[in-house]
Amino acid sequence: MSDLAPLLTEPHLLLAVDGVTVDFDGFKALNGFSLTIDRGSLRVVIGPNGAGKSTLCDTIIGRVRATDGRVVFKGEDITQLPEFEIVRRGICRKFQTPGVLPSLSVLDNLLIAAQKDRRWWRSFGVAEAVEEREKVDEILETIGLADRSHILAGELAHGEKQWLEIGMVVATDADLLLLDEPTAGMGPAETSRTADLIRGLQGRHAVLVIDHDMSFIEQLNGRVTVMHMGQFLKEGSVAEIRKDPEVAAVYLGRAAE
Numbered sequence: 001m002s003d004l005a006p007l008l009t010e011p012h013l014l015l016a017v018d019g020v021t022v023d024f025d026g027f028k029a030l031n032g033f034s035l036t037i038d039r040g041s042l043r044v045v046i047g048p049n050g051a052g053k054s055t056l057c058d059t060i061i062g063r064v065r066a067t068d069g070r071v072v073f074k075g076e077d078i079t080q081l082p083e084f085e086i087v088r089r090g091i092c093r094k095f096q097t098p099g100v101l102p103s104l105s106v107l108d109n110l111l112i113a114a115q116k117d118r119r120w121w122r123s124f125g126v127a128e129a130v131e132e133r134e135k136v137d138e139i140l141e142t143i144g145l146a147d148r149s150h151i152l153a154g155e156l157a158h159g160e161k162q163w164l165e166i167g168m169v170v171a172t173d174a175d176l177l178l179l180d181e182p183t184a185g186m187g188p189a190e191t192s193r194t195a196d197l198i199r200g201l202q203g204r205h206a207v208l209v210i211d212h213d214m215s216f217i218e219q220l221n222g223r224v225t226v227m228h229m230g231q232f233l234k235e236g237s238v239a240e241i242r243k244d245p246e247v248a249a250v251y252l253g254r255a256a257e
Protein backbone atom coordinates (compact mmCIF):
# COMPACT_ATOMS: atom_id res chain seq x y z
CA MET A 1 0.00 0.00 0.00
CA SER A 2 1.34 3.47 -0.90
CA ASP A 3 1.76 6.37 1.54
CA LEU A 4 -1.16 8.13 -0.15
CA ALA A 5 -3.59 5.21 0.17
CA PRO A 6 -5.28 6.44 3.41
CA LEU A 7 -5.89 9.84 1.74
CA LEU A 8 -7.62 8.62 -1.38
CA THR A 9 -11.13 8.46 0.05
CA GLU A 10 -10.98 11.94 1.67
CA PRO A 11 -13.86 14.01 0.20
CA HIS A 12 -11.69 17.15 -0.20
CA LEU A 13 -9.15 15.29 -2.33
CA LEU A 14 -9.57 15.80 -6.09
CA LEU A 15 -6.41 14.31 -7.60
CA ALA A 16 -3.70 12.00 -6.36
CA VAL A 17 -0.64 11.16 -8.42
CA ASP A 18 0.57 8.19 -6.44
CA GLY A 19 4.16 7.03 -6.92
CA VAL A 20 4.06 7.43 -10.71
CA THR A 21 6.99 6.39 -12.88
CA VAL A 22 7.12 7.06 -16.62
CA ASP A 23 9.89 5.16 -18.33
CA PHE A 24 10.87 6.23 -21.86
CA ASP A 25 13.07 3.32 -23.02
CA GLY A 26 15.01 3.20 -19.75
CA PHE A 27 14.94 6.95 -19.04
CA LYS A 28 12.63 7.81 -16.14
CA ALA A 29 10.98 11.17 -16.94
CA LEU A 30 8.91 10.61 -13.77
CA ASN A 31 10.43 8.51 -11.03
CA GLY A 32 8.05 7.50 -8.23
CA PHE A 33 6.48 10.97 -8.24
CA SER A 34 3.55 11.78 -5.92
CA LEU A 35 1.33 14.84 -5.57
CA THR A 36 -2.15 15.51 -4.21
CA ILE A 37 -4.50 18.35 -5.15
CA ASP A 38 -7.55 19.36 -3.12
CA ARG A 39 -10.83 20.41 -4.73
CA GLY A 40 -10.85 24.10 -5.66
CA SER A 41 -7.19 24.64 -4.80
CA LEU A 42 -4.36 26.28 -6.74
CA ARG A 43 -1.05 24.47 -7.19
CA VAL A 44 2.04 25.63 -9.00
CA VAL A 45 4.58 23.06 -10.21
CA ILE A 46 8.08 24.31 -10.93
CA GLY A 47 11.41 22.70 -11.69
CA PRO A 48 14.35 23.12 -14.05
CA ASN A 49 14.15 22.18 -17.72
CA GLY A 50 13.61 18.47 -18.12
CA ALA A 51 12.36 18.02 -14.52
CA GLY A 52 9.27 16.19 -15.80
CA LYS A 53 6.57 18.88 -15.50
CA SER A 54 5.05 18.37 -18.95
CA THR A 55 5.29 14.60 -18.56
CA LEU A 56 3.33 14.96 -15.31
CA CYS A 57 0.51 16.80 -17.14
CA ASP A 58 0.64 14.32 -20.03
CA THR A 59 0.29 11.45 -17.56
CA ILE A 60 -2.60 13.04 -15.65
CA ILE A 61 -4.55 13.61 -18.89
CA GLY A 62 -3.76 10.12 -20.25
CA ARG A 63 -1.52 11.14 -23.16
CA VAL A 64 1.46 9.32 -21.65
CA ARG A 65 1.06 6.04 -19.76
CA ALA A 66 2.50 5.48 -16.29
CA THR A 67 4.75 2.42 -16.18
CA ASP A 68 4.26 2.24 -12.41
CA GLY A 69 2.02 3.92 -9.83
CA ARG A 70 -1.45 5.34 -10.41
CA VAL A 71 -3.46 8.50 -10.94
CA VAL A 72 -6.64 8.77 -8.86
CA PHE A 73 -9.27 11.41 -9.71
CA LYS A 74 -12.40 11.90 -7.59
CA GLY A 75 -11.63 8.63 -5.85
CA GLU A 76 -11.38 6.60 -9.07
CA ASP A 77 -8.29 5.14 -10.70
CA ILE A 78 -7.93 6.83 -14.11
CA THR A 79 -4.39 5.62 -14.90
CA GLN A 80 -5.38 3.44 -17.85
CA LEU A 81 -8.32 5.45 -19.17
CA PRO A 82 -8.13 6.99 -22.66
CA GLU A 83 -7.64 10.77 -22.82
CA PHE A 84 -11.20 11.53 -24.00
CA GLU A 85 -12.63 9.66 -21.02
CA ILE A 86 -10.35 11.53 -18.58
CA VAL A 87 -11.49 14.84 -20.15
CA ARG A 88 -15.12 13.70 -19.85
CA ARG A 89 -14.57 13.05 -16.14
CA GLY A 90 -13.47 16.64 -15.56
CA ILE A 91 -9.83 17.39 -16.37
CA CYS A 92 -9.00 19.97 -19.06
CA ARG A 93 -5.57 21.08 -20.27
CA LYS A 94 -4.36 24.30 -21.83
CA PHE A 95 -1.10 24.07 -23.73
CA GLN A 96 1.70 26.65 -23.87
CA THR A 97 0.75 27.84 -27.37
CA PRO A 98 -2.80 29.14 -27.74
CA GLY A 99 -5.11 26.65 -29.45
CA VAL A 100 -7.96 28.99 -30.34
CA LEU A 101 -9.84 28.72 -33.64
CA PRO A 102 -8.58 31.86 -35.43
CA SER A 103 -11.33 32.18 -38.03
CA LEU A 104 -14.12 32.13 -35.45
CA SER A 105 -15.13 34.97 -33.14
CA VAL A 106 -14.10 35.07 -29.50
CA LEU A 107 -17.73 34.33 -28.58
CA ASP A 108 -17.97 31.30 -30.88
CA ASN A 109 -14.70 29.87 -29.56
CA LEU A 110 -16.16 30.00 -26.05
CA LEU A 111 -19.56 28.64 -27.13
CA ILE A 112 -17.89 25.64 -28.77
CA ALA A 113 -15.80 24.99 -25.65
CA ALA A 114 -18.91 25.27 -23.45
CA GLN A 115 -20.96 22.94 -25.59
CA LYS A 116 -22.15 19.76 -23.99
CA ASP A 117 -23.87 17.22 -26.18
CA ARG A 118 -27.01 19.12 -27.22
CA ARG A 119 -27.87 17.28 -30.41
CA TRP A 120 -31.18 16.26 -28.89
CA TRP A 121 -32.10 19.91 -28.25
CA ARG A 122 -30.97 20.93 -31.73
CA SER A 123 -33.39 18.51 -33.31
CA PHE A 124 -36.10 20.64 -31.68
CA GLY A 125 -34.58 23.84 -33.11
CA VAL A 126 -32.96 25.07 -29.92
CA ALA A 127 -29.52 26.12 -31.19
CA GLU A 128 -28.00 27.47 -28.05
CA ALA A 129 -29.09 26.78 -24.51
CA VAL A 130 -29.77 29.88 -22.45
CA GLU A 131 -27.63 28.80 -19.53
CA GLU A 132 -24.72 28.11 -21.90
CA ARG A 133 -24.89 31.69 -23.23
CA GLU A 134 -25.10 33.09 -19.68
CA LYS A 135 -22.08 31.08 -18.67
CA VAL A 136 -20.10 32.30 -21.69
CA ASP A 137 -21.06 35.94 -20.99
CA GLU A 138 -19.77 35.53 -17.44
CA ILE A 139 -16.51 34.03 -18.73
CA LEU A 140 -16.10 36.92 -21.21
CA GLU A 141 -16.24 39.30 -18.24
CA THR A 142 -13.79 37.18 -16.24
CA ILE A 143 -11.20 37.08 -19.03
CA GLY A 144 -11.68 40.78 -19.84
CA LEU A 145 -12.85 40.23 -23.43
CA ALA A 146 -16.53 41.17 -23.09
CA ASP A 147 -16.15 44.13 -25.44
CA ARG A 148 -14.15 42.06 -27.95
CA SER A 149 -16.52 39.09 -28.19
CA HIS A 150 -17.29 39.56 -31.92
CA ILE A 151 -13.68 39.99 -33.01
CA LEU A 152 -12.09 37.04 -34.80
CA ALA A 153 -9.88 35.12 -32.38
CA GLY A 154 -7.04 35.28 -34.91
CA GLU A 155 -7.02 39.08 -34.61
CA LEU A 156 -6.47 39.12 -30.84
CA ALA A 157 -3.12 40.11 -29.34
CA HIS A 158 -0.99 37.22 -28.01
CA GLY A 159 -1.96 37.81 -24.36
CA GLU A 160 -5.66 38.05 -25.25
CA LYS A 161 -5.43 34.72 -27.10
CA GLN A 162 -3.97 33.14 -23.97
CA TRP A 163 -6.85 34.57 -21.89
CA LEU A 164 -9.37 33.31 -24.42
CA GLU A 165 -7.90 29.86 -24.18
CA ILE A 166 -8.03 29.99 -20.39
CA GLY A 167 -11.68 31.00 -20.83
CA MET A 168 -12.22 28.00 -23.12
CA VAL A 169 -10.77 25.67 -20.49
CA VAL A 170 -13.03 27.26 -17.85
CA ALA A 171 -16.05 26.89 -20.17
CA THR A 172 -15.70 23.11 -20.11
CA ASP A 173 -16.67 23.20 -16.40
CA ALA A 174 -13.76 20.87 -15.67
CA ASP A 175 -12.99 20.33 -11.97
CA LEU A 176 -9.24 20.35 -12.66
CA LEU A 177 -7.61 22.80 -15.07
CA LEU A 178 -4.04 22.07 -16.18
CA LEU A 179 -2.33 25.27 -17.40
CA ASP A 180 1.05 24.77 -19.05
CA GLU A 181 3.05 28.05 -18.98
CA PRO A 182 0.02 30.35 -19.33
CA THR A 183 2.23 33.48 -19.40
CA ALA A 184 4.57 32.31 -22.18
CA GLY A 185 5.45 35.29 -24.37
CA MET A 186 3.71 37.86 -22.12
CA GLY A 187 5.05 41.13 -20.77
CA PRO A 188 4.80 42.14 -17.07
CA ALA A 189 1.38 43.85 -17.31
CA GLU A 190 -0.24 40.91 -19.13
CA THR A 191 1.44 38.50 -16.69
CA SER A 192 -0.09 40.33 -13.70
CA ARG A 193 -3.53 40.21 -15.29
CA THR A 194 -3.11 36.49 -15.93
CA ALA A 195 -2.19 35.94 -12.27
CA ASP A 196 -5.37 37.81 -11.19
CA LEU A 197 -7.43 35.77 -13.62
CA ILE A 198 -6.05 32.42 -12.42
CA ARG A 199 -6.37 33.34 -8.73
CA GLY A 200 -10.04 34.09 -9.41
CA LEU A 201 -10.63 30.56 -10.74
CA GLN A 202 -9.86 28.89 -7.41
CA GLY A 203 -12.84 27.57 -5.54
CA ARG A 204 -14.90 26.71 -8.61
CA HIS A 205 -11.99 24.78 -10.13
CA ALA A 206 -8.76 23.29 -8.89
CA VAL A 207 -5.92 24.67 -11.00
CA LEU A 208 -2.49 23.17 -11.62
CA VAL A 209 -0.11 25.67 -13.20
CA ILE A 210 3.31 24.89 -14.65
CA ASP A 211 5.55 27.91 -15.02
CA HIS A 212 9.11 29.19 -14.80
CA ASP A 213 8.52 32.88 -14.16
CA MET A 214 9.17 33.56 -10.43
CA SER A 215 7.43 36.96 -10.45
CA PHE A 216 4.29 35.30 -11.87
CA ILE A 217 4.55 32.48 -9.31
CA GLU A 218 4.78 35.04 -6.50
CA GLN A 219 1.72 36.85 -7.78
CA LEU A 220 -0.22 33.58 -7.98
CA ASN A 221 0.65 32.92 -4.35
CA GLY A 222 -0.48 29.28 -4.46
CA ARG A 223 1.15 26.25 -2.92
CA VAL A 224 4.29 25.30 -4.85
CA THR A 225 5.60 21.82 -5.65
CA VAL A 226 9.16 21.58 -6.89
CA MET A 227 10.21 18.72 -9.18
CA HIS A 228 13.73 17.66 -10.01
CA MET A 229 14.78 14.82 -12.31
CA GLY A 230 11.29 13.30 -12.29
CA GLN A 231 11.08 13.28 -8.52
CA PHE A 232 9.38 15.28 -5.81
CA LEU A 233 11.85 17.72 -4.26
CA LYS A 234 9.88 20.14 -2.05
CA GLU A 235 6.45 21.56 -1.38
CA GLY A 236 5.54 24.78 0.42
CA SER A 237 4.46 28.38 0.17
CA VAL A 238 6.20 30.64 -2.33
CA ALA A 239 8.16 32.22 0.53
CA GLU A 240 9.28 28.81 1.86
CA ILE A 241 10.32 27.66 -1.60
CA ARG A 242 12.12 30.97 -2.25
CA LYS A 243 14.42 30.48 0.75
CA ASP A 244 14.94 26.73 0.48
CA PRO A 245 18.63 26.05 -0.22
CA GLU A 246 18.01 22.74 -2.01
CA VAL A 247 15.52 24.41 -4.36
CA ALA A 248 17.91 27.27 -4.95
CA ALA A 249 20.61 24.80 -5.89
CA VAL A 250 18.54 22.91 -8.45
CA TYR A 251 16.20 25.57 -9.75
CA LEU A 252 16.50 29.14 -8.61
CA GLY A 253 20.28 28.98 -8.68
CA ARG A 254 20.22 27.92 -12.32
CA ALA A 255 17.46 30.41 -13.18
CA ALA A 256 19.48 33.21 -11.65
CA GLU A 257 22.59 32.37 -13.65
Ligand SMILES: Nc1ncnc2c1ncn2[C@@H]1O[C@H](COP(=O)(O)OP(=O)(O)OP(=O)(O)O)[C@@H](O)[C@H]1O
Binds near residue numbers: 028029051052053054
Ligand atom coordinates in the same frame (compact mmCIF):
# COMPACT_ATOMS: atom_id res chain seq x y z
N1 LIG B 1 8.46 10.97 -25.52
C1 LIG B 1 9.65 11.06 -24.92
N2 LIG B 1 10.62 10.17 -25.18
C2 LIG B 1 11.81 10.23 -24.55
N3 LIG B 1 12.14 11.16 -23.61
C3 LIG B 1 11.20 12.08 -23.33
C4 LIG B 1 9.91 12.08 -23.95
N4 LIG B 1 9.21 13.12 -23.44
C5 LIG B 1 10.01 13.74 -22.55
N5 LIG B 1 11.21 13.13 -22.49
C6 LIG B 1 12.32 13.49 -21.62
O1 LIG B 1 11.84 13.46 -20.28
C7 LIG B 1 12.41 14.53 -19.53
C8 LIG B 1 11.32 15.36 -18.91
O2 LIG B 1 10.68 16.10 -19.95
P1 LIG B 1 9.52 17.13 -19.66
O3 LIG B 1 9.17 17.77 -20.97
O4 LIG B 1 8.44 16.47 -18.89
O5 LIG B 1 10.24 18.19 -18.70
P2 LIG B 1 9.78 19.64 -18.28
O6 LIG B 1 10.03 19.76 -16.82
O7 LIG B 1 8.41 19.90 -18.76
O8 LIG B 1 10.83 20.54 -19.09
P3 LIG B 1 10.67 22.02 -19.71
O9 LIG B 1 10.61 22.96 -18.56
O10 LIG B 1 11.95 22.16 -20.51
O11 LIG B 1 9.44 22.03 -20.56
C9 LIG B 1 13.31 15.31 -20.49
O12 LIG B 1 14.65 14.89 -20.30
C10 LIG B 1 12.79 14.93 -21.84
O13 LIG B 1 13.82 14.97 -22.83
